[in-house]
Amino acid sequence: MDYRRLVSKLMPSWKREAEVKMLEGYKIHGHPFSTNTRRVLAVLLEKGLLYEPITVDLKSGEHKSESFLSLNPFGQVPVFEDENVKLFESRAITQYIAYLHSARGTQLLSLESEETLATLTMWMEIEAHQFDPFASxxxxxxxxxxxxxxxxxxxxxxxxEAGLEQVLNVYEKRLGESRFLACNTFTLVDLHHLPNIQYLFETPTKTLLENRPRYVGG
Structure with missing residues (x-):
């Protein structure tokens, strides 16, 4: 699974999107440095969808302001708006977009059977509860x-790093059995990993990734 290629493909320009005409009517309240925001940007790019980026100034604490808390009472980015639909929690947002636009762009869901759906869901939970705490x-x-x-x-x-190494050992074994983590095609499971992977490749932690050839280059 070539994460180096994927992260270069999936990280869109926040500024560029602000300069194009919004056609789909989507709004994202977030910050370009936020991994959770980038997770949503990645699925929008895979689906070829435009959006209106609304920058939330995290440094000044804007995400804890009364106006932002009216969008997300937990005071976290991103918040996604699709007309009357307002969502927070990045993984829920990516699933909404992937289901809504299942016939468009990259197919990010593998729903051929109850078993594949369960496996996809299981690996999304693994990313959220095993990989992400250490990586974040x-x-x-x-x-x-x-x-x-x-x-x-x-x-x-x-x-x-010690905790992440144990998770990556499990991943490396899994990728000896499957081309991607959930199945043999790229899905939301793999996409959910991308923001942290992109950042970690810029740190000394990248050695943990590079030492697992199936994970970063298979």
């Missing part, structure tokens, strides 16, 4: 904190 902390410590002038805690990095 590593991204925060090594990429996001320096952007805000904060110091990286290398003890936290070491602890989370």
């Amino acid at each position: 902390r590593l991204t925060w410590e090594q990429v996001i904190k320096p952007l805000y002038g904060l110091e990286t805690d290398h003890t936290v990095v070491k602890e989370n």
Whole structure:
């Protein structure tokens, strides 16, 4: 699974989208540095959909403002608007878009049977609860904190690399059985990993990925 190629393909330009005419009527309240925002941008790009990006200033705390809390009471980005439909939680948003536009762009769902649907759902849960906690902390410590002038805690990095390594060992074994994590085609499961993978390739943690050839280049 060539994640290097995929991340270069799937990370759209927030600024560029702001300059094109919005046709689908979608709005995304988020931030271009946010991995959760990027997860939604990735599925929109795979489906060839335009959107209106609305930047939420995380540094100033805009996501905790009364106006933003009216969109998401948990004060987190992104928020996705499709006319009367308002969604938060990036993975729920990606599933909504993938189902709604199942016949358009890249087919991100594999629903041939109850078994494949269950397997797809299982691996999405694995990404959210096994991979993401370690990967997100590593991204925060090594990429996001320096952007805000904060110091990286290398003890936290070491602890989370140990946890991520165990998850990647499971992934490497799985990819000896299947071309992609959920099945033999690219799905939302793989897409959900991309934002953190992109950031981690820019840090010393990339060695954990590069040492698993099936995961990054198979």
